Amino acid sequence: MGKISLKDISTRAPKNFDKAETKAKTEKILAEMDELQNLLYAESKHSILVVIQGMDASGKDGVIRNVFGKLNPQGVMVKSFKAPTPEELSHDFLWRVHQAAPAKGVIQLFNRSHYEDILITRVHKWCDDVTAKKRMKAINDFESLLTNHNNTHILKFYLHVSPEEQKGRLEERIHDSTKQWKYNEKDFEEAKLWDQYMAVYDDCFEKCNDVPWTIVPSDQNWYKEYIIAKQVRDTLKSLKMQFPGLKK
Amino acid sequence: MGKISLKDISTRAPKNFDKAETKAKTEKILAEMDELQNLLYAESKHSILVVIQGMDASGKDGVIRNVFGKLNPQGVMVKSFKAPTPEELSHDFLWRVHQAAPAKGVIQLFNRSHYEDILITRVHKWCDDVTAKKRMKAINDFESLLTNHNNTHILKFYLHVSPEEQKGRLEERIHDSTKQWKYNEKDFEEAKLWDQYMAVYDDCFEKCNDVPWTIVPSDQNWYKEYIIAKQVRDTLKSLKMQFPGLKK
Numbered sequence: 001m002g003k004i005s006l007k008d009i010s011t012r013a014p015k016n017f018d019k020a021e022t023k024a025k026t027e028k029i030l031a032e033m034d035e036l037q038n039l040l041y042a043e044s045k046h047s048i049l050v051v052i053q054g055m056d057a058s059g060k061d062g063v064i065r066n067v068f069g070k071l072n073p074q075g076v077m078v079k080s081f082k083a084p085t086p087e088e089l090s091h092d093f094l095w096r097v098h099q100a101a102p103a104k105g106v107i108q109l110f111n112r113s114h115y116e117d118i119l120i121t122r123v124h125k126w127c128d129d130v131t132a133k134k135r136m137k138a139i140n141d142f143e144s145l146l147t148n149h150n151n152t153h154i155l156k157f158y159l160h161v162s163p164e165e166q167k168g169r170l171e172e173r174i175h176d177s178t179k180q181w182k183y184n185e186k187d188f189e190e191a192k193l194w195d196q197y198m199a200v201y202d203d204c205f206e207k208c209n210d211v212p213w214t215i216v217p218s219d220q221n222w223y224k225e226y227i228i229a230k231q232v233r234d235t236l237k238s239l240k241m242q243f244p245g246l247k248k
Numbered sequence: 249m250g251k252i253s254l255k256d257i258s259t260r261a262p263k264n265f266d267k268a269e270t271k272a273k274t275e276k277i278l279a280e281m282d283e284l285q286n287l288l289y290a291e292s293k294h295s296i297l298v299v300i301q302g303m304d305a306s307g308k309d310g311v312i313r314n315v316f317g318k319l320n321p322q323g324v325m326v327k328s329f330k331a332p333t334p335e336e337l338s339h340d341f342l343w344r345v346h347q348a349a350p351a352k353g354v355i356q357l358f359n360r361s362h363y364e365d366i367l368i369t370r371v372h373k374w375c376d377d378v379t380a381k382k383r384m385k386a387i388n389d390f391e392s393l394l395t396n397h398n399n400t401h402i403l404k405f406y407l408h409v410s411p412e413e414q415k416g417r418l419e420e421r422i423h424d425s426t427k428q429w430k431y432n433e434k435d436f437e438e439a440k441l442w443d444q445y446m447a448v449y450d451d452c453f454e455k456c457n458d459v460p461w462t463i464v465p466s467d468q469n470w471y472k473e474y475i476i477a478k479q480v481r482d483t484l485k486s487l488k489m490q491f492p493g494l495k496k
Contacts, residue, residue, distance in 0.1 A: 044338070092349070092400075095398075099347055141390075144389070152340075
C-alpha cells in the first residue's frame, strides 16, 4: 500500500454510517457467509486464512465470536498465537505458523499471527532491524506459498483503535466482573509503547503488503464487524464455487 | 551449478581411489562425525538437514544405515517421504516437509524429499511445467527460510548410479532372501522411464541450486559413503562449535 501512517487514519466509522442500519446489513451478510462456508467445505478446492492483528483490547476476540461464531465449527479453526514454546523456538519462526495453515475447505482464523515476530519483538528490541527485514521477506514468500500452492485466500485485518478507546476498554476490565478474566496489568505497560507499536505497524503495512492489509476502524464494534464480514463474504463469493456432483 | 547433464558424469569412483584405503578413511571420518554431532547437540545453535535423492536402488537406505547409523539417535531423525496422504494433499506441498524440518541441535535426514514434487510428479505428468516452475521457486524460498532463520545447513545429495547398476541391484532383490522385502515389480516399470527422470533431475539441479547439490557417484557404496561422510564432517567442522559453559 506504499507508505501509510496509522495516525492519519480514522478509528471511527464514516459519518454516513448508521449503527442500526449497519447492524442489520451485517446480519444479512452473516447469513450469506454461512451458506458460502458450507459450499467452501463441500467443494474443498479453496481455503481462507484470516489474520487478525491489533493492539490489546482492539477487539480481536470479539471478531472471532461475532463474525465467525455462528459458522459450522467443522470448517472454522482458530489458532491463537502466544509466546513461543521452547520447542517452537528451536525452529524457524514460521514453523509453527505453517502447521496451522488451513486445509482446503477450511476457514482458518489467526488470533495474532506470524506478524508478532516483527511487531512486539521489534518494539522490545528482541529482533533487530536487519533480522526484521529478512523476516518480512520470508513472510512474503510464505504467504505466496499458501496463495499459489494451496488456493489459500489470505485476508489480513488490522483492528485500528485509538489510544483513548484502548484505555477505556482496559479500565473496563478492572470493573466489569465479566471482563476481569482478561485483565493483565502488563497491558498498561505495553500501552505506553503506543508510538513504537504504530511505527512498526506502519513499516509492516508497507513491506508486507503483497497480500494486502485492511485497516479496520475499530472504535465501534458494529462497524468493525460489518467491514470484516463484508470482506470475507465478498472473497467467498468471488471464488465461484460449485457443489461437486456425485463422485464417479 | 548452471546446466548440467547427469549422463556426462561418471557413476564410479575416480581411478586413483583405492577401496580399502578409502574405507579406512571413512571409518576415521565417522568417528569424527560422532564427536561433532555430540557437540552440535550440546550447543544447539545449528541444525543439519541432509536431503537424499536418487533413483530406486541407488542406495539411499544404505547411506542412512552406514553413514549415520552409529550416531546418537537422540540427535538424528529420519523422515521418509512416501506418496502424500489425503490430509497432506489438502495442504500446500511443503506443509508436511516444513513440519519435519530439524530443530536446533539435530541432524535431520530426508529419505526422498520435497524434490519428489518436481521429479516423479513431472515424469508422470501429474505436475505440468508451469506448476513445476512455481514449485521450484517455492522450494528455493523454503530452503532460504531454513538457512537464514534457523541456522539450518542443508546438504543435498543425488546418488548417481548407472542404469546397468540399477538393473543388477533390482534383480538381486528377487534372488537374495535378505533383500526380497524391498522388491517391488513396479520398480522395473519406473526404470523404463530412466531418460525422463534424468531430464527432470538435470532441470532441478539447474533451478534449485541456491543451496548446492552434490552429485555422488554411487555405483560403489564405499565411494558414495566416503563422499557423503566427508561432506557432513566438513560442514559440522566449519561451524566452529563450542560446548556451552555452565548456565548462569
